[in-house]
Structures are given as C-alpha cells and as structure tokens.
Amino acid sequence: MDSYGHAARFHGIYASTVCPMTADGAIAYRDLESHIGEVAGCGGLKGLLINGHAGENAMLEREEAREVVATARRVAPRSLIVAGVNAESSRNAVLLAEDAAAAGADAILVFAPFSWIVGVDARTVVNHHRAIHDATDLPLMLFQGSVNSGKLWFPPETLAALVHLPRVVGIKEGSWETSAYEISRRVVRETRPGVAVMASGDEHLLSSFVLGSEGSLVSLAAVVPQLIVALDLAVRAGDMAAARACHDRIYPLARTVYGTGPAGLVSARLKACLEILGRIDSAYCRPPTAALPAEEIAALTNALEAAGELTKIGSARPVPAAVGAAP
Numbered sequence: 001m002d003s004y005g006h007a008a009r010f011h012g013i014y015a016s017t018v019c020p021m022t023a024d025g026a027i028a029y030r031d032l033e034s035h036i037g038e039v040a041g042c043g044g045l046k047g048l049l050i051n052g053h054a055g056e057n058a059m060l061e062r063e064e065a066r067e068v069v070a071t072a073r074r075v076a077p078r079s080l081i082v083a084g085v086n087a088e089s090s091r092n093a094v095l096l097a098e099d100a101a102a103a104g105a106d107a108i109l110v111f112a113p114f115s116w117i118v119g120v121d122a123r124t125v126v127n128h129h130r131a132i133h134d135a136t137d138l139p140l141m142l143f144q145g146s147v148n149s150g151k152l153w154f155p156p157e158t159l160a161a162l163v164h165l166p167r168v169v170g171i172k173e174g175s176w177e178t179s180a181y182e183i184s185r186r187v188v189r190e191t192r193p194g195v196a197v198m199a200s201g202d203e204h205l206l207s208s209f210v211l212g213s214e215g216s217l218v219s220l221a222a223v224v225p226q227l228i229v230a231l232d233l234a235v236r237a238g239d240m241a242a243a244r245a246c247h248d249r250i251y252p253l254a255r256t257v258y259g260t261g262p263a264g265l266v267s268a269r270l271k272a273c274l275e276i277l278g279r280i281d282s283a284y285c286r287p288p289t290a291a292l293p294a295e296e297i298a299a300l301t302n303a304l305e306a307a308g309e310l311t312k313i314g315s316a317r318p319v320p321a322a323v324g325a326a327p
Helices: 029-040 062-075 090-102 114-118 122-135 156-163 178-191 202-211 225-236 240-258 263-276 294-306
Strands: 012-016 045-050 080-085 107-110 140-144 168-173 196-199 215-218
Touching: 012 080, 012 225, 029 045, 029 062, 045 062, 062 080, 062 090, 080 090, 090 107, 090 122, 107 122, 107 168, 122 140, 122 156, 140 156, 156 168, 156 178, 168 178, 178 196, 178 202, 196 202, 202 215, 202 225, 202 240, 215 225, 225 240, 240 263, 240 294, 263 294
Parallel strands: 012 045, 012 215, 045 080, 080 107, 107 140, 140 168, 168 196, 196 215
Antiparallel strands: none
C-alpha cells in the first residue's frame, strides 16, 4: 500500500493523551478510560495519539503499552488511534508495533530512540524505521524532533529517505522552530507530496498552521482540545482575527507547559493541568520523574485561567502543594 490516496484519511487534529498513574506508579485505568473518553468526545477531533511522549511511552512495559492502546480502542471506537512506538532497539520496537496493531491501532508513529541524541548514522535511522514499517500492514507516521534535541531532528536528506518508505502517511512535525518546520514541508512537497506534514509545536501552532498543515498531533489538545480545533478551523477559514484570539488564549498555557525547563517535566505539567481541572484524580508520573513545586502549580493554574478553562468549572479544585510524581 502506497501512501498516495491514503494519507488524506489521517488529516486532522489528534490529541496526544497522558497516561494517569497511581501513587505507586501503576497505571490508573479508571482515570485513563475517563481521560480518553472525555478527550475523544470533543467535536472536531480526528483521533488520538496514544503512547506518545505525553503518555510516558518510554516508561511503559510492553504489556502496559499494548493495554493502553486496547483501552483507547475500546473507549473511543470512532476515533482514529495512532499508537506511538518508542524503543531503543529495532527488535523491541517491532514487538511494540505488532502489539499495537493487534490491539486495534489504525496507524503507528515512530519516535526516535533517545540514544540518538548524541549522534546517529543516517543508515541506522532508516533501518530502524524500515523494520517497524515492515512489521505490520498499518500506515506509518514519522516524528521530526526538535532542533534543540541533539540529533533527533532529521536533516533534509534523512527525512527524504524516510518519506520514501511506501506506507508513510504523515509526519508529526515537532521541529519547534518555524524555519525548520518549513524545511520539512518543502522536503516532503519535493519528495512525496501525498505525505501529510502535521504541526506539533504547541507554542507556535498559529504560525505553523498559517504556513500550512494537514492537521496536528499535539499534547495540549488533551487539555484544551476545543481551543486547538477552533484555531485550526479559524486558520483554514482565513479568519485571522479569530485565529489570533485563539492563539492568545493558548499561548500562555503552551508557554507554561512547554517553555519552562526542563522539558522532561512536560507530562507532569499536563497531568497537573488535568488534575486542577478535575479531569483526573492525581498528577502522579512514574518514577523517577520529579514532583512539581508549588510555584509551578500556581503558574499552571494562572495559565488555565488565562485560557478560560477555569470558568468552565467555576473555580480551580484544590491541588497539593507539589504534584506530578510518585513518592
């Protein structure tokens, strides 16, 4: 199956969901089901990215990753389910991809192994993706990492080689820099224009959407899905006043979640937002992720208020002075 004629099926906005945990680091399946169901119920979303970075994919055991995909398939039967695969070895990545396919995923998204940050041969990159590509019959999505993440940002020649894999239908474009985002779009346009390039930089979704995007796979949509959908629709309609208004509500939250170092606490911040809003019971992450200090909780609360989210529940529900990690 070639991606031409198939990629259009995957165009749209996807929420990259979190994976709620209990205090001892176990998956909180009741909260997971509630979270997935609530997000999937937002009108205008095309689907869900399950087991992405926001879902702590690197922290999950193989059976847990499979069960999270199966849970999403059961709870959100009408949503397209894109399953993230994140493993250091191609052998383990293949097993995760096969499991996701068996659990009902509609597509696989390959995350670059973290060991590649220090440097990686382009042939290794292609071999890893090809092994996952050939493991199932599912469409494949690529992840273009941040320009600030070492070697997880693929240069044009490597990206072009990956796009040539027959079942590639899209790219979660997380360069986190507008100029690099445009490079990716131009590489794809010149190499295989049928492949969707989907914005993933939460802080600059507006500029990416204006440059052009076939959708977005983004973790902020797990917290404010209506705002992300509204921004996309406004840009597509050419209503820049409405788009800027959405952006003005999104930006403080995006900046607080993603623009505050270190980036390794993003999942904890997303969970803290959901706890503040009363959508999950706790913001625990799996160890060794550190707890969020009280000042970060206050900043997230203020950002949610600026986004207009707190008015939907009347007021913020009380949260601990520090949340975000199991003790």
